[in-house]
Amino acid sequence: NISVGVLALQGAFYEHLKLLKVAATQDNPDSTTTWRFLEVRTPAELSSCDALIIPGGESTTVALIAARCGLLEPLRDFVKVHRKPTWGTCAGLILLAESASRTKKGGQDLIGGLDVRVNRNYFGRQTESFEAEIHLPFLDAGKLGPNEPFPGVFIRAPVVEKILPQVTGEQLGEARLKDTVVAPARETGKRIENAVEVLGRLPGRSQLLKDKFGMVDLDNESGDIIAVRQHNVFGTSFHPELTQDVRVHIWWLNQVAGTVAITPKK
Numbered sequence: 001n002i003s004v005g006v007l008a009l010q011g012a013f014y015e016h017l018k019l020l021k022v023a024a025t026q027d028n029p030d031s032t033t034t035w036r037f038l039e040v041r042t043p044a045e046l047s048s049c050d051a052l053i054i055p056g057g058e059s060t061t062v063a064l065i066a067a068r069c070g071l072l073e074p075l076r077d078f079v080k081v082h083r084k085p086t087w088g089t090c091a092g093l094i095l096l097a098e099s100a101s102r103t104k105k106g107g108q109d110l111i112g113g114l115d116v117r118v119n120r121n122y123f124g125r126q127t128e129s130f131e132a133e134i135h136l137p138f139l140d141a142g143k144l145g146p147n148e149p150f151p152g153v154f155i156r157a158p159v160v161e162k163i164l165p166q167v168t169g170e171q172l173g174e175a176r177l178k179d180t181v182v183a184p185a186r187e188t189g190k191r192i193e194n195a196v197e198v199l200g201r202l203p204g205r206s207q208l209l210k211d212k213f214g215m216v217d218l219d220n221e222s223g224d225i226i227a228v229r230q231h232n233v234f235g236t237s238f239h240p241e242l243t244q245d246v247r248v249h250i251w252w253l254n255q256v257a258g259t260v261a262i263t264p265k266k
């Protein structure tokens with residue numbers, strides 16, 4: 001019996017829950033896992049979860065509401081101390097980054113967990129939202145589709161512009177970068193040894209940004225990084241929950257089932 005929460009403070013949480021339920025029915029028919037899906041708005045609800053999705057929406061707003069609900073610190077513990085499987089889409093990815101650039105002054109609390117710097121509004125404004133077919137090799141590996149492209153929905157989407165060395169942003173001087181915020185350090189005893197894996201790229205746009213903002217020090221020369229994983233934390237720039245394509249949800253539930261099964265319950 002595995003409980004999966006969806007942070008339901010703002011944004012596309014309902015859509016995630018809907019797709020999770022579909023994914024659970026299309027999961028491996030031999031699986032004996034029973035899933036419980038719930039909306040998370042309180043620390044008590046969070047602590048009853050084995051895994052969590054942080055949906056898209058507006059990351060500043062979500063962080064503000066989370067702080068007011070007393071959820072910010074429990075969320076940091078969930079991700080970085082208990083290291084439970086957590087997936088962030090879009091604004092969720094921003095919140096799960098250790099560092100976020102192009103952020104208004106004082107405007108953003110981060111949960112952290114992924115040793116990356118995201119660019120919050122990489123693709124520009126609402127009107128520059130778009131759909132693109134993307135190739136997600138991990139879906140092929142999971143036999144979830146014979147190499148079929150995934151419908152990528154990008155709404156004021158962030159990208160991962162830098163994979164950070166595995167020290168905290170503060171040590172790195174990330175906080176001193178202009179318009180950049182970092183997540184507070186966590187005393188976890190030991191750092192997550194696992195490296196950040198790039199799980200998906202979108203070709204073509206990074207050069208545009210470089211031309212526009214003259215940015216250097218980007219890791220996306222060979223395509224914008226739109227999906228990453230590090231240990232228990234998974235992040236996507238795009239919104240699988242706003243499509244009918246359930247493959248990423250199925251893949252992630254499989255990951256969760258694998259992790260939870262081998263992690264003894266405390």
Ligand code: GLN
Nearest residue numbers: 056057058059090091155
């Ligand atoms: N760029 C938005 C933010 O800063 C995220 C957009 C989204 O989640 N669709 O929160």
